[in-house]
Amino acid sequence: MKLLSEMSWEETKEYLAQEDRIILPLGATEQHGPHLGLGTDTFEADAIARAVGEKTGVVVAPTLCFGMSHHHLGFPGTISLKPATLIAVYEDVFRALYRHGFRRVLIVNGHGGNEAAIQSALHQVAADLEHLRAKIFQWWSDAEAYRVVSEMLGAQEGSHASPGETSLMLAINANAVKLPRLKGRDANVIPSRDILNMHLFPHKYPDGIMGLNPSNATAKVGQALLDKSVEICARELESF
Numbered sequence: 500m501k502l503l504s505e506m507s508w509e510e511t512k513e514y515l516a517q518e519d520r521i522i523l524p525l526g527a528t529e530q531h532g533p534h535l536g537l538g539t540d541t542f543e544a545d546a547i548a549r550a551v552g553e554k555t556g557v558v559v560a561p562t563l564c565f566g567m568s569h570h571h572l573g574f575p576g577t578i579s580l581k582p583a584t585l586i587a588v589y590e591d592v593f594r595a596l597y598r599h600g601f602r603r604v605l606i607v608n609g610h611g612g613n614e615a616a617i618q619s620a621l622h623q624v625a626a627d628l629e630h631l632r633a634k635i636f637q638w639w640s641d642a643e644a645y646r647v648v649s650e651m652l653g654a655q656e657g658s659h660a661s662p663g664e665t666s667l668m669l670a671i672n673a674n675a676v677k678l679p680r681l682k683g684r685d686a687n688v689i690p691s692r693d694i695l696n697m698h699l700f701p702h703k704y705p706d707g708i709m710g711l712n713p714s715n716a717t718a719k720v721g722q723a724l725l726d727k728s729v730e731i732c733a734r735e736l737e738s739f
Contacts, residue, residue, distance in 0.1 A: 500549060500552045500553045500559065501514065501552060501556065501557070501558040501559065502549075502552070502558070502559050502561075503521070503558050503559065503560045503561060504560075504561045506558070511558075511599070514558055515599060515600040515601070518557070518558075519600055519601055519602040519603055520557045520558075520601070520602075520603040520604075520605070520736060520739060521557065521558050521559075521560055521596060521601045521603070521604055521605070522548045522551055522552055522557055522558070522559045522560065522604075522605045522607060522732075522736075523548075523560045523592070523596075523604050523605065523606050523607070524541075524544035524545050524547070524548035524559070524560065524562040524563070524606075524607045524608075524609065525544055525562070525563050525566065525606060525607070525608045525609060525610070525613050525617070526538070526540045526541025526542070526543070526544045526545065526562050526563060526564050526565075526566065526609040526610060527540040527541060527564070527565065527566035527567075527568050527579075527609065527610035527612065527613065528540075528541065528564055528565055528566075528568070528576070528577065528578040529566075529568035529571040529574075529576075529577040529578070529579070529610070529612075530571045530574035530575075530576060530577050530707045531659065531660040531664070531707065532659075532660035532681075532706050532707040532708040532713075533677070533680040533681065533682070533706055533707070534660070534665065534676060534677045534678055534680045534681050534713065535660050535664070535665060535668055535675060535676060535677075536668075536672070536674075536675030536676075537576045537577065538564065538675065539609075539660075539664065539668055539675065540566070540609035540610040541562055541564040541609060542609075542668065542671055542672045542675060543609045543638070543664075543667055543668070543671065544562055544607045544608060544609030544610075545562040545609075546671040546672075546725065547607050547609075547636075547638065547725065547728050547729060547732065548562065548607045548732075550725065550729045551605070551607070551729050551732040551733055551736070554729060554733050555733050555736050555737075557605070557736055560592075560596075563588070563592075565578055565579070565580050565585075566579070566580065566585060566610045566612055566613040566616075567579060567580060567581075567582050567585050567610075567612040567613055567615070567616055568610070568612055569581075569582075569612075569696065569697055570612065570695045570696050570697055570699075570700045571697070571700065571707070572697040573697045573698065573700060573701035574701065574707055582615070582616055582619075585613065585616040586616045586619045586620045586623070587620075589616055589617060589620035589621075590620045590623055590624055593620060593621065593624050593628065593631065593633075594624060594627075594628065597624075597628045597631050602630050602631060602632060603632045603633075603739045604631070604632070604633045604634075605633075605634050605635075605636065605732060605735060605736055605739070606633055606634065606635040606636070607636050607732065608635055608636070608637045609637075611637065611639070611640070611658075614635075614637070617635060621633055632739065634735050634739065636728070636731060636732050636735065638667070638724065638728045639658040639663065639664070640658075641728075641731060643727065643731060644724060644727050644728050644731055645658075645663065647720070647723045647724045647727045648662065648663035648666070648720060648724060651719075651720045651723060652666070652715060652716075652720055655710065655711060656687070656688045656710050656711060657686065657688040657708075657709035657710020657711065658709065658710065659704075659707075659708065659709040659710065660707060660708040660709065660710075660713065661708065661709065661710035661711060661713055662710070662711055662712075662713040662715055662716045662720075663716075663720070663724065664713070665678075665713035665716035665721075666713075666716040666717055666718065666719075666720035666721035666724060667721040667724050667725060668721065669716055669717065669718040669721045670718045670720075670721030670722040670724070670725050671721065671725065673718065678713075678714060678716075681712065681713065681714050682706060683712055683714060684712055685710070685711050685712050686704050686706060686708045686709055686710060686711075686712075687710075688709050688710055
């Protein structure tokens with residue numbers, strides 16, 4: 500596996516002489532219910548990206564561990580960047596990668612709150628970075644990937660600290676999973692036009708969980724979800 504953080508500048512130059520693709524994992528540090536660690540989104544993005552890098556030989560950039568998590572600031576430990584700050588960070592990352600010769604970026608995003616900033620940053624650099632191409636993968640919003648969860652655990656609702664996400668964490672970092680802390684109840688996701696913020700989110704979801712009680716999560720389901728995610732990402736890199 501090629502990790503940019505372990506490569507020297509000479510090794511990076513040699514890589515770029517042959518290849519212009521890179522995998523960019525984006526995470527967050529935020530609450531995931533009483534049973535999952537604050538680094539859940541970062542662990543997930545990192546695990547998928549590394550496995551894809553191992554499978555394809557494409558270099559993997561260091562995982563960014565802070566995102567736009569303002570709606571989770573009502574829970575201790577959450578660290579969030581302002582949307583404008585995050586957009587600026589992503590812009591700088593894209594420009595630096597492009598400057599050195601990376602042209603095709605597969606973004607493995609571990610947190611839904613990052614998506615708007617990713618899109619905004621890509622649009623803002625498009626005029627200057629004419630040949631930059633980017634794809635994004637998010638396991639919870641990819642129908643093919645999430646089908647693994649629904650087929651193995653039944654119909655699902657919600658995706659934050661839910662059975663699917665808990666299963667994925669059991670497969671990649673069981674030390675960050677504390678199932679005994681669960682209260683054993685569902686947190687039904689009721690459709691609404693409300694925009695969740697740091698005040699409304701904990702009011703609607705006091706435990707920080709959105710969806711069904713995740714106590715039925717298993718590492719087997721998580722491994723299947725991880726394998727499918729890697730398969731999809733590898734396919735996207737091949738078709739770049």
